[in-house]
Amino acid sequence: MSRLIVVSNRVPPPADKGASAGGLAVALQAALRDRGGLWLGWSGETAATEAESEEIKTRVEGNITFSLVDLTKRDQEEYYSGFANRALWPLLHYRLDLADFDRRDTTGYFRVNAFFARILAAQIQPDDVIWVQDYHLIPLAAELRARGITNKIGFFLHIPWPPADVFFAMPWHRRLLEAFTSYDLVGFQIDYDAENFVNCLVREGLGRETSRGTFKAGEREFKIGAFPIGIETAEFTSVAVEAEHNALVKRMAVSLNNRKLIIGVDRLDYSKGIDQRMLAYERFLENTPSAHGKVTYLQVTPKSRSDVPEYAEMQREIAETAGRINGAFSDIDWVPIRYINRTVKRTTLAGLFRMADIGLVTPLRDGMNLVAKEFVAAQKPEDPGVLVLSRFAGAARELDGAVLVNPYDMESTGGAIAGAIEMPLEERIARWRSMYDQLTRYDVNYWCESFLKALETQHNVPAFGSQNPQFRQAS
Structure with a gap:
């Protein structure tokens, strides 16, 4: 060879x-x-x-x-x-x-x-x-x-x-x-x-x-x-299973206090649509008062290309959006958005994906987006989360069990979040199984x-x- x-x-x-x-x-x-x-x-x-x-x-x-x-x-x-x-x-x-x-x-x-x-x-x-x-x-x-x-x-x-x-x-x-x-x-x-x-x-x-x-x-x-x-499907699944015992993952589970977890993981970039995603989550909170105090959105966004001025400005804007939403909706014992602007180890992310109820992957444009695939690979077969995915990510051409959204339409994306939270277990399993089989074959x-x-x-x-x-x- x-x-x-x-x-x-x-x-x-x-x-x-x-x-x-x-x-x-x-x-x-x-x-x-x-x-x-x-x-x-x-x-x-x-x-x-x-x-x-x-x-x-x-x-x-x-x-x-x-x-x-x-x-x-x-x-x-x-x-x-x-x-x-x-x-x-x-x-x-x-x-x-x-x-x-x-x-x-x-x-x-x-x-x-x-x-x-x-x-x-x-x-x-x-x-x-x-x-x-x-x-x-x-x-x-x-x-x-x-x-x-x-x-x-x-x-x-x-x-x-x-x-x-x-x-x-x-x-x-x-x-x-x-x-x-x-x-x-x-x-x-x-x-x-x-x-x-x-x-x-x-x-x-x-x-x-x-x-x-x-x-x-x-x-x-x-x-x-x-x-x-x-992705390395089988290997990432194994990492996610082991990560259930990760100390940081356990701390996160305790801090959720049985709330539903929505997770987004993206490096800081305008192509990822992070600001639009937060605005869609805001629409969800506005239209679903019953979810207040029962859902937490974790957005992990490591810094990227700090030497490019546009990225520094974008970091400031996203942080302001998260702060404004938290200021409007937070309660004494609940903050709707947890925004982390630093790198989280891949093993820890696998465990966070596994406990999440929704993976929110909504780039404005993306070649593939491996986070979407890693979220699917990390799920529990008996109780999987729902992937809410931008139709403008390449992964949308493969993952037929995802709930597709237009990230520019914050109202409908907020509605998709609400639907994903209420999705019956049987439908969640069917959607996940189809996607996981795809990821296993085409790794x-x-x-x-x-x-x-x-x-x-x-x-x-x-x-x-x-x-x-x-x-x-x-x-």
Whole structure:
């Protein structure tokens, strides 16, 4: 079996089994666990000089070798804080109003991708398979091809891809689209994103379909497919069961005093719709006086991208919304919202998910959202909670037992919360069972194997649309 090379913007720090790891880090470590290989990316540290950034830091964990490089402060500001997070991130989440298309940042983005390509090219063996992760590294394959690398190279986008008229607002959209054609396989979370991307290619005259999922650009053939990412379902279920004995989880259970628990877990980001979610909960409280004192909403929101001004302002606004709602509805012995603005260990979250009656996952736009899947995996089979899920999360294409909501419609989302609280046990079990079976079959190992099989062979990629058995119609 050929060696696998994974390339991502960030490489996870030395393992802390109890830490709260992001979905990407958890999924990729699971993908590499059996096969082994090399994981290359930014260390998260800044180098004082360009010469220092050339130094590769290596560590080995099991059969995975991690190669890390530092970035200069200029590279960090232009490539990461600038183009990746202030141009691409809002653009791909349909937020043109927040996108900042700065020419200097764009230059930095392509410069750092060329830097990663130079570092990686020296480590590539002839039969290696290269798997590039996410929007930070779109030009990487083109840079590797320019250096004579002919290995199989795949790309997976973890976030959404917008319609052509949104993407074309970026001044350098054609250059990015051309970069994609240097890959052998381009993967998206769901069929809708893949269809949006294909439409961009066709409208720019950069690709034509020669067979299902196979496209040609000039002399190059490449494939496009939908590969919904899964979680380590069985492992997360076991963690949740064990976490029932976690001291913090027990304290939470005692503090609830038999109240119903609604839980939301998101890093701080405008795509997550946290402020709208709190407003929907407020509508629920206004319309359901009988629930006062009987329901607690826990929102866990670690800080994110604190160096970007928009995020600091968003943190302030969400905290003010939570404070205003608590001020309006609290009683001497009850606070309707518990808002935690820090990281909670993943093991603890699993236990909190397991005791929760409702998982409130309502992003305004999300590529997949693994929190939705983790909530389902954590539930008690004999008494599961209800997943209230945004129809704009990729997970809505798979989890047919979720209660789908429009997060922009606070009134109906509040009504969905009320309905979920009153949902009969028999219906809750039926909905949960359907979703759990889906997560068991299409777990993170399936995601990895299906992508790599499509990359390494000439087999057709999974179908885009409803004919793909992984996609299901939620209610």
